[in-house]
Amino acid sequence: MSRNDALRAARLRVGWRSMEAAAAALTRHGQQLLDDTHFNVSPRSWRRWEGQEQGWPLEETALVLHHVFGKWPEDLGFTTPPGWFRPEHHEEATMRNAGFLTVTAAALVPGPTAPQHVDPGLVDYFQSQLEGHYRADMLLGPHDLIGTLGPQYQLIDKLTRSATGDTRRRPLRVGAAYAALVGWLYQDAGDLSAAAFWRGVTQEVALRARDPHLVGYAMVNSAQVRTDLGDGAGVVDLCEAALDDDQVVPKIRVMAMQQQAHGASLMHDRDAVDRLIDGAGRILPRVDDDLPWGNACRRTPGYLEVQRATCYGRLGLGAEASDLWSQVLDAVPATARRDRGVYMARHATAAATAREPEQAVEIARDVAVIAVETGSARMRRELATLERAMRPWQDAPVGRDLAEALAPVTEGS
Structure with a gap:
């Protein structure tokens, strides 16, 4: 097991420079929050939490940790024990399910009409x-x-x-x-x-x-979910099935090929990524149907280069992805606010991967504002990816700048 970097990063983010200082500060905070002078966290306990055998805090300690960091223990690097449900779990699940x-x-309306x-x-x-x-x-x-x-x-x-x-x-x-x-x-x-x-x-x-066009469209839609699940083989299977039908309009072929490129990037195949996106680019000028759905390839500026940049970022090609994002974002209108925020977050991660942390933080400041406004989980996931890419600088001033920039997002999570 590795050390608990998540808790360490959270500690440094609030300004607790040592584990001893963190234990003392959490003790004071807990005594005030719980109105209990007996509440105590020892430096030894904190060292264990950040070490290789984190254990699991008592329930009242979990509440204090959440009050300080805005995160529950499972989000602070602790291993969740069987039977643990954070206090608001049932309420959240009930609201989400409702x-x-x-x-x-x-x-699912029953009965005929x-x-x-x-x-x-x-x-x-x-x-x-x-x-x-x-x-x-x-x-x-x-x-x-x-x-x-x-x-x-x-x-x-x-x-x-x-x-x-x-x-x-x-x-x-x-x-x-x-x-x-x-x-x-x-x-x-x-x-x-x-x-x-x-x-x-x-x-x-x-x-x-x-409708063969709709069937192909539906398969590409399912492939998008498989992409978010990290299932590269599933993405490729669905897109190949959509491409098997020669009757589908060029738009479906473009959508299937670019989505298959995402599957290829999940399988670490850069050659396939470029081949598929280049092939889709040759078909794109032939898209001329009047179908009302699936028209992102026509209305999104730099549609295929967006896909290529995303795939390059997934492949760890930071400098190449960053250059592409700079070109793409110049053409994206401010009105496409949600998509622009997602692209900017990916650009920031590419900059971090290219070892340009200051540029990454500068971009992230604007993304955080859009993420709060739109409530896009996709954007939040991209920012979480950025945080991972910025871990080499988490103890440096630029790392603290990132934590400050993303605070409105993390506090609202």
């Missing part, structure tokens, strides 16, 4: 709303939109159940696009279980619509 069930209920005529104008209405939802997602982030889209999907599902014959295909196609967007919002919010559920709904509805 929100998920409220939206998911839209996809009586057949009736479905006015095509209703389907057109929901389809026309998609572009607005995509724009709102870029500006607001996931949390405000999830609750809006669930009821809309439920109405589309009702239209699908009511329609008869071939007229059912149109609401099915729109429903698949809405399900895909809900899945993406959950993925951006950091709930991969809910994201996987809605990706599954997308695939089911796409198959029912018998």
